Amino acid sequence: MTLRWELPDGSFRTGESGITGQDLAGAIGPGLARAAVAVELDGELLDLGRPLHTSGKLRIITDRTEEGRDILRHSAAHVLAQAVLDLFPGSTFAIGPPIEDGFYYDFGIDHPFLPEDLSRLEERMEELIAADQPFIRRSMSRAEALEVFQSHPFKLEIIESVDPSEVAEGEEVTVYSNNGFVDLCRGPHVPSTGRLKAVKLLRSSGAYWRGDENRPQLQRIYGTAWESRRSLKDYLHRLEEAERRDHRKLGPALDLFSFPRQLGAGLMVWHPKGGMVRKLMEDHSRKLHEHFGFEFVFSPHLARSQLWETSGHLDFYSENMYPPMVLDGGDQYLVKPMNCPFHVLIYRSRGRSYRDLPIRLSELGGVYRYERSGVIHGALRARGFTQDDSHTFCTRQQLPAELDMHLLFVLSWLRDFGFSEFEADLSTRPDKFVGDPQLWEVAEEALLRSLQKGGVSHRVAEGEGAFYGPKIDVHVRDTIGRRWQMSTIQVDFALPDNFGLEYADTDNVFRRPVMIHSAKAGSIERFFGVLVEHYAGAFPLWLAPIQVTVSPVADRHSDYARQVAEKLESVGLRVRVDASSDRLGEKIRRAMTAKHPVVMVVGDQDVKNATVGLRRFGETQEKRAVPLPEIAAALAEEALPPNSLPG
RNA sequence: GCUGGCGUAGCUCAGACGGCCAGAGCAGCUGAUUUGUAAUCAGCAGGUCGUGGGUUCGAGUCCCACCGCCAGCUCCA
Known part of the structure; x- marks a missing residue:
């Protein structure tokens, strides 16, 4: 029987019943065949190797799409489970879904995974991937599945729970097996483990079974998988970028704020530079x-417990409130977790x-x-x-x-x-x-x-x-x-x-x-x-705590540098003069490291001509001989708070 | 709160097996240097090794508890 499929671009393909998604992708083009990981037929995701028996709307899912990566990651999770069961006999496995940028798998095991375990597991996974084991799909009755997974209580619970999103519809469940390793799974999967080009394990942690803190805690391993080494590298680079921007590092490094241990967890102090930014934020907020x-209204930090009873906070929010202090005639006072009752x-x-x-x-x-x-x-x-x-x-x-x-x-x-x-x-x-x-x-x-x-x-x-x-x-x-x-x-x-x-x-x-x-x-x-x-710590001009650093080239330019600073201050800019005896390169480096938006260098030429050398954060090339009055006016204009108000 | 990891100078880190006075770079201070666009040189100073117990002839190194930090779970602005 000849079947007919409509592709997303509106074109049609025909083929004999029993042909697979892989065949079809190959017929369209070798590139597509290589990138394909699954097909979608009338909204249902199928393995590439599944014989097709009905006509309909058909889409080939490639590993360049988020859907395709999900399949890749899901398969990688299986391989991880396979590696864990290999290397840690007696462990049992729970669930292993794809997540944003990766996947995880939860295991019941009395041994917490250590970093060195992850390396070993990663090696084992590489072996399994190199072996290019095909993923073989099979349906079985629920009774049979209960038999197959008898030593894996979490799997049994899933089978019994009849959640179709995790298993399959009706009385049948599907499993995928590769080389003796069997996992309960709805699929689809990539055709074989060899399709996993770039897999990396990232970390381990505890996680509760079914996300419920009253249920057993499992050991979770997080990993990531990508369609190419290149994409994996890009992803790891993104992680590094996020780390570079971490406010917990940048805050203290840029002298914005800190969390002194003496204060206790979750309590911060604002340093003058952070305080300046905060002041600007608050000014803007008020405006x-x-x-x-x-x-504008103001209210105190605490109030009698009766207020919180009336507001309902004691009923619904007490676990987030600090314990009461008992004052005077036994009255209880509570520190406020919200402002609403006061405004009421x-x-x-x-x-x-x-x-x-x-x-x-x-x-x-x-x-x-x-x-x-x-x-x-x-x-x-x-x-x-x-x-x-x-x-x-x-x-x-x-x-x-x-x-x-x-x-x-x-x-x-x-x-x-x-x-x-x-x-x-x-x-x-x-x-x-x-x-x-x-x-x-x-x-x-x-x-x-x-x-x-x-x-x-x-x-x-x-x-x-x-x-x-x-x-x-x-x-x-x-x-x-x-x-x-x-x-x-x-x-x-x-x-x-x-x-x-x-x-x-x-x-x-x-x-x-x-x-x-x-x-x-x-x-x-x-x-x-x-x-x-x-902003990665580099605030725009209007928010920067120090907007301009003026760096004299040598001591003899210091007076002029101070005049420049005064001029800039007179138009409302926040300025610092770097009159240290360091070399110019060092002064520039210091200002750039502190992410000051503008550095003005002043030397002999500038003194003579009432100009400055201008270097802006993020730009590698400086401008020379910029007239001071012009640049002062331009910066003052640029430093105004934004105004995106309509009308 | 739970699971795991971590805690040495302001910061980044060295300090096998417990054993002479705990080290370095940067930052800091002092001096020299006066320099045109991302690190000038030298000297000095700086540490209750998170805190408290314990084991030991001897603990930064081992054990316990607590505090704090990190990743995740749970929860949330």
């Missing part, structure tokens, strides 16, 4: 808040009318959250941090317009700091929720509409909203493509209820306002940490 109609009290400090709404309160509020020791991560996840927190109280009718405005605000803010790629998550009503389902729907709809209006690419995270309301989290991509969660806009139905907030409406009926929590930077500390990584 934008003012522009968008926010008012400001709202409630007097009667409110519809004429007052919306009320938008903003605060750079220091909060403290008890984070489990293992999750602390530099400035990105600290125990003490500052939220650029705001709470907007409005009517239901005002909600859509307010959300539009908040999103606009967030995007302006992020753009100003050099981010241009945004992705939003819209988290909707979870199973456990408070409030009126209809109101939820209205709010979710309004959030969605705001995203569409703002032209922000987004995905809907069904059921992932907080119990008190739906939310938008805005993520950015940094210079090297990493995704960071930054801003958040959350609708809250619970807090106005808990505190019995109300306003007098036009018909003189008291109604409950809706509340919007929003943080544009999220946490100032975290935002700053991300900025350091985004």
Whole structure:
């Protein structure tokens, strides 16, 4: 029987029933045959070696695509499992999926994997790959599978759990075997182990079975696999690049901030240079808040436990709060993990009318959250941090317009700091929720509409909203493509209820306002940490703590250097004169290492002509004889805070 | 919190098997040098070897506990 397949480009191919994807790829071209790892027929992924028996839409998956790499990595995970079972008899294996940029496999084994074990395993994997063992697919009944995997309890659990995404539909399960090693797997796989060109094991760690900390802890090995040595090298280079940008290294190295051990985990201090950047961030934040109609409020760092009872934090958040201090007549005081209850009290400090709404309160509020020791991560996840927190109280009718405005605000803010790629998550009503389902729907709809209006690419995270309301989290991509969660806009139905907030409406009926929590930077500390990584420590001119270093060539140019500095300072620039007796090369190197955006070199010629030599960070070639007044004006202009506000 | 790894000067690192006064480079200080675009030379100073116990004639090296850091799990701004 002749079958007919439609390819993605709209062309058609025909072939006899029983022909394989490999044959088909070969018929199209030898390059494609080499790159092919699987085919997709009517949405179903099949091994290259699977005989095709139906016509339909067909796509050949190559190892240059993410899908193709997933298959590659999945196969690499199998080979890893094979190596572990070879080298560590008695170990049992759980699951080994592909993940972003790699794969992992979890093992039940009493021996933790050490770095030297990884080298041994890698060697064993190389042998298995060199042997070019074919992956052979087979279906079997569940009963038979239970027999085959009888000594592997995790596999048994998977077989019994009937999760089709892990095994197969119906009563049959599929397994893949190569040279005596059998793994439960839905496939597809590459045709043979020899197709794995570039595999590397990266690290080992513990991981809970099924991601549940109450279940057994397994030993996980992470690895990566690529279609070529070249791609693997590029990936490893990307890892190095990320390491080079690590804010935990750059922060102390550039004298921005530090985490003195004496303070305890997750608590940082800002040095003057980091403090300058923070000041500029905060100035900018306040300016934008003012522009968008926010008012500034301030609140203390602690409050009686009763407040947190009313707000619901003691019920829902207590495990993240520091233990109470007992004062005076036994009153308990708690350090704040959030600012919202304080702002609610400001709202409630007097009667409110519809004429007052919306009320938008903003605060750079220091909060403290008890984070489990293992999750602390530099400035990105600290125990003490500052939220650029705001709470907007409005009517239901005002909600859509307010959300539009908040999103606009967030995007302006992020753009100003050099981010241009945004992705939003819209988290909707979870199973456990408070409030009126209809109101939820209205709010979710309004959030969605705001995203569409703002032209922000987004995905809907069904059921992932907080119990008190739906939310938008805005993520950015940094210079090297990493995704960071930054801003958040959350609708809250619970807090106005808990505190019995109300306003007098036009018909003189008291109604409950809706509340919007929003943080544009999220946490100032975290935002700053991300900025350091985004810019690799080389801040743009408007944010750089030291904008210009003036380096006299010799002592006799020092006076002129100081005049240059004064001129620059007079137009608002932050300047430093390097009057040390080092050679010029050393002064340049020092300024570049400290990532100062501009170095001005002044020598005899410059003194005579009122010019400077100009060298900018990131440029290898300097400019000579640049007239001072011009460059001062140009830099002053460039150093202004950005303004991406519409209108 | 869990699993594993790690902790020697401000930073990056040396310090087989436990054994004379714990080393280097950079940074710092002092002096010399006055230099036109990514490291001038010399000298000096700097360490409770994360903390506390223990084993030992003797501990930076071995054991235990705690603290902190790193990777991941879980959780999250």
